[in-house]
Structures are given as structure tokens and as C-alpha cells.
Amino acid sequence: MTPAIETVRLTKRYGRRPVVRDLTFSVQPGEVYALVGPNGAGKTTVIRLVAGLAFPTSGTVRMLGEDPHERPSVRRRLGAVVEAPAAFYPYLSGRRNLKLHARLAGGVPHGRIAEVLDRMELTAAADRPVGIYSLGMRQRLGVAAALLTRPAVMVLDEPASGMDPLSLHLVHRVLQEAAEEGTAVLLSTHHLEEVVAYCHSVGLMEEGELIDSVDLRDRRARFRARVSDVPAAVALLRAQPWVREAQRRGDHLVASFEEGAGVERLAAALVGGGIDLYEVRPDVFDLRAHYRERVTAERARRTAVEALAIDAAAVHTGRAARIGRGRGGVR
Amino acid sequence: MTALLVMELGKLARLSSVRFGLVVLALFPWLWAYAPGVFDVYGFFIVSGYQVPALSLLSSMAFLLPLLVAIAAAELLGIEIQHGTLPTVLLRPVTRSQWLLAKLLVVSVLPFLALAWFLLASLAAGASFGFGPFVGGTGLGAAGLLGTGLMVPAQAWVELLRAYAVAAYALLPIALLAVLFAVLFMNAAAGALATLATLIVMELLVVFPGVTPYLLTSQLSAYVAPAVDLGWVVALIAFYCAAFAAVAVIVFERKDF
Numbered sequence: 186m187t188p189a190i191e192t193v194r195l196t197k198r199y200g201r202r203p204v205v206r207d208l209t210f211s212v213q214p215g216e217v218y219a220l221v222g223p224n225g226a227g228k229t230t231v232i233r234l235v236a237g238l239a240f241p242t243s244g245t246v247r248m249l250g251e252d253p254h255e256r257p258s259v260r261r262r263l264g265a266v267v268e269a270p271a272a273f274y275p276y277l278s279g280r281r282n283l284k285l286h287a288r289l290a291g292g293v294p295h296g297r298i299a300e301v302l303d304r305m306e307l308t309a310a311a312d313r314p315v316g317i318y319s320l321g322m323r324q325r326l327g328v329a330a331a332l333l334t335r336p337a338v339m340v341l342d343e344p345a346s347g348m349d350p351l352s353l354h355l356v357h358r359v360l361q362e363a364a365e366e367g368t369a370v371l372l373s374t375h376h377l378e379e380v381v382a383y384c385h386s387v388g389l390m391e392e393g394e395l396i397d398s399v400d401l402r403d404r405r406a407r408f409r410a411r412v413s414d415v416p417a418a419v420a421l422l423r424a425q426p427w428v429r430e431a432q433r434r435g436d437h438l439v440a441s442f443e444e445g446a447g448v449e450r451l452a453a454a455l456v457g458g459g460i461d462l463y464e465v466r467p468d469v470f471d472l473r474a475h476y477r478e479r480v481t482a483e484r485a486r487r488t489a490v491e492a493l494a495i496d497a498a499a500v501h502t503g504r505a506a507r508i509g510r511g512r513g514g515v516r
Numbered sequence: 517m518t519a520l521l522v523m524e525l526g527k528l529a530r531l532s533s534v535r536f537g538l539v540v541l542a543l544f545p546w547l548w549a550y551a552p553g554v555f556d557v558y559g560f561f562i563v564s565g566y567q568v569p570a571l572s573l574l575s576s577m578a579f580l581l582p583l584l585v586a587i588a589a590a591e592l593l594g595i596e597i598q599h600g601t602l603p604t605v606l607l608r609p610v611t612r613s614q615w616l617l618a619k620l621l622v623v624s625v626l627p628f629l630a631l632a633w634f635l636l637a638s639l640a641a642g643a644s645f646g647f648g649p650f651v652g653g654t655g656l657g658a659a660g661l662l663g664t665g666l667m668v669p670a671q672a673w674v675e676l677l678r679a680y681a682v683a684a685y686a687l688l689p690i691a692l693l694a695v696l697f698a699v700l701f702m703n704a705a706a707g708a709l710a711t712l713a714t715l716i717v718m719e720l721l722v723v724f725p726g727v728t729p730y731l732l733t734s735q736l737s738a739y740v741a742p743a744v745d746l747g748w749v750v751a752l753i754a755f756y757c758a759a760f761a762a763v764a765v766i767v768f769e770r771k772d773f
Binding site: 233236237238239240257258259260261263265267268271272273274275276285286288289290291330 | 519527608610
């Protein structure tokens, strides 16, 4: 299947400063891919490169198999929010702004504007100038504009920044629904708890590089259990063909199963093996902890590499100076 | 493209610099209609309403009109940068060159609209002097303000319309240059200032007589040029316009947003 979004060794430099380095990832139709990382990690640049607003220094970007720069018509199937807050003409109402977007997109079916305004809970404010909208309302209008053409690809830069909890929930729910209908969604975000609930993949960026990719689909299929004998439970489960993975994590047993197997089978196997099962629950992936751990480790690694480079340079300079003195070049 | 043009015309009408410019151009001719020192400066008395447009044009083509046109043209792009709407528009299936061409076309209308408005305001300011036949000149023909005898209204109208059309055409490359600088700097104020700085430098280049006929600023007085010289003026201005528009499109095509 052709990925909805695909980048291969994508690199962007401003002058000599690399902002994005060798980024390779893909997003399939119906997949939600979240880019997370500290401020300045390069997430916004990636979003702009993918949307065709910025040009790669090297590497390629494909949207639905096409280069968005060479074939701007592919953007007919793109819905995007690339500014936070989403940018609109402040003197026009929300509805007029969407009409303008619809006209630029080559038209939308009758009633679609009212539909997306309603979906984003903006009907009451639709005829007020955008200039008096709150930050959250602008962001919701941004998502409404992105949904306008029933896009095959959505690209969103911090779509929920500055939102109250209700709006935040609404935006994430709408994105999840769009993905369920087959839209590929790429978003950058700092809302780790919200995205972990429905994102399929997370790309972790630091200093312009993708330092880790996490497939949350695998993580969501895991269960964590409190049992009377963890090592015995791990050994028992590892011998079962329907168990994909079983391991000890602290005082708990963590396991994932093949398709069709579930908690009932786990309970039956443990009880049948003479192990008491006290509690079992989904093993929710702690993206925040993972993020902290990976970014900290990456920074430590970079610091070590830089220190080594400085040491190597000092040794080189010292050697050169000694050679120079030996030749009488330095007094 | 039609949708883009309509959209851009709507934006032009909302620009604060356009609104301010229209107010200035509406009030400016009244200075001449009632200025007590016209005789001291120009050595003649206004005897006809047809002479006020000439005085308005003579006193504004060197600085005021280029300034207003440059600021408004640069703001048409600058307003997108100010509101952050430029990327939003470019995300739609409109090519960059289409979008910028729509801007350039609308900006090209600007000097003609401004001069039409200025002419109307000047005629309104000169209404108290009457629009009948008079002895003298409009100031926009070969015989200047003193004329060669009796001037009838039809002749005066021809001179006025011709001069204002040529003046608007001479302002056209200034509008396009302002868009080019706004594209380069992605800033309306910088675009307008760079345009004015360019015009000032060109004014100074008159010390090189060889280049003077080719300067943009030399064409600003073309509205009083004899008809025989107009072909050269039209061609030169067309060249400037094409060059500025082409460079603006090329630069814009490769800009990162």
C-alpha cells in the first residue's frame, strides 16, 4: 500500500545549521502518527516540509505518492493546521473564512461548512469576526478548515495548544474519528497523555533527529498482572503458543497475546498452573516516562560525544603545536 | 484565478494604507485650490477647474504618489504575513505563482484606481473655478499652464485623461517593485522602505547622464512628455514591470514558509 505520507532521509538546513536530519518515517492511511519532542526539536519544520511549505535541503517527501512541490494539486486531499493559533483573516467571520478556504480548495459540497462548524462546536460563533475568537476557538476553527475537504491526509502542528480540557478532548476525538474513516493524521504535540490513548505511532525527535519510534498498537495490547509467583508465571506463559511476550516488571507480570487470546485465557492458564491471580489490567504505556528517559539519554550521549570531540581537538592542537615548536615554527 | 482575484481585490479595499491614501488624495487638491501662494510659486493665477488636477499631479508625482503606492502594494502582501495567513492559503491547491500573480495583478490596478480617485478629487476641488472654456492651459499639455489661447473643455479633458493615465502607468513598476521587496524581506514596512530607498538612489543617479533616460524615476514626469516620446516610455516601463514581476515570482516560488 502506498503510504499517505513518506519521508526518506529528509534533511533541512537553514544556512549551515541543520534543523531536521535524515528523517525517515511513513504514515499509512488510517494511521495517527504523533511527533513529540522538546521545543526546538524540529517538529514544526517537519510539519512544514511535509505540507510543502518548506523545501527540503536533501531527501524526499511524498504525500499520497506525490511530491507536494511538484504537484500542488495533491494538496486538494490535504487538511492542515500549521500555525498555532490557526491563522485566519480577523475581519471575516469564521463562516466567511471557511467559505474562502472552500473556494480556494475548488469548492466543497453544500452544507459541508455548517457541518464542520457544528462538528467543532462553533455554530454559535460562526458569524462573529475571527478577531474576537479565543485562542481555543481559533484552534478549533483551524481543525474545521482542515476537515473541510474530507482530506485523505491531515497534517497538524500543535492542533490543541492553548485549549481548555473540553476543547482538547474534542480535537483529539475528531482526529481519532478522521483516522477511523481512513485519513492519515500526522501531528506534532506536547499532549502526551491524550495522544497515547489513540495514536498508532509516536516519533520522538531531539535536535532535528528521530531518536525513537514507538508503535503504540503493540503497547496497547499488553496486560499487567499481580500474581502470587511472578517468575513461575513468566515461565508458564512463555511456554504457551498464544502468548507473544511475557516478562517481569518489578512485582508485576507483563504479557501480550496473539490475536484471539485475552484476559480470560490468561486467568485460566495461571490458575491451572497453581498461581494466584490478584489483579489484571491493561498495561498503559507511560509515554511521558519513556519520553523523559529517551531524551535524557540522548542528551547525555550527545554531551559525551561533544566532550570526546573537544578532547580530540585539544590533543590534535597540542600535537600540532609540538610539531611546530620542533620545526622552530613557534617561539 | 478569478476567485483569487476577487479575494485579493477585497483585501486591497480593506488595507489601512489604501484607506489612508484615499483620504490624503481626496484632501490634497484642496490645498491648491485655495492656496494663497500659487502665484508666488508658479507665477500665475488659477483661472479654470481644469488647472487644479495639473497642480495636484505636479506636486505629488515626485514623492507623495510613489510613497502611497509603494506602501499600499507592500501591505497587500504584508497583511498576509501579519495575520499569518500566507501558509494557510498556500496549503490549498493553488500554486504559489498563481497566488502571487493574483496579487501582482491587483497591485497593478492600484495606481490607476488611485489616480482616477485623485483626478476626481482634483476636479471637485477645482469646481469653484468652473469648467467652461478658458484662456490658458491645463498644465498637462505642451503649452503648460499659460497655454496658447482659448482652451475648450474637450481639449482640456483629453489632456487631463492622457496625463493621469500616463502618470498611473509610470507608477505601476513602483507598485510591483514594492511587492518584490516585500517578497524578499517578507515584511511590508521593509518592502515599502526599500522601494523608496531605491527611488531616492535612482534620483541621485541623474548625475550620470548616460543612464538617466533608463531610470524609473525619469519616467515619473512622462505625463507631460510629448506624445512622440511616449512609445519609449511605455516600452521601458513594461520592461521594468515584467522584470520586477518575474523576479518576485521566482523568489516566491523558492521561499520557505
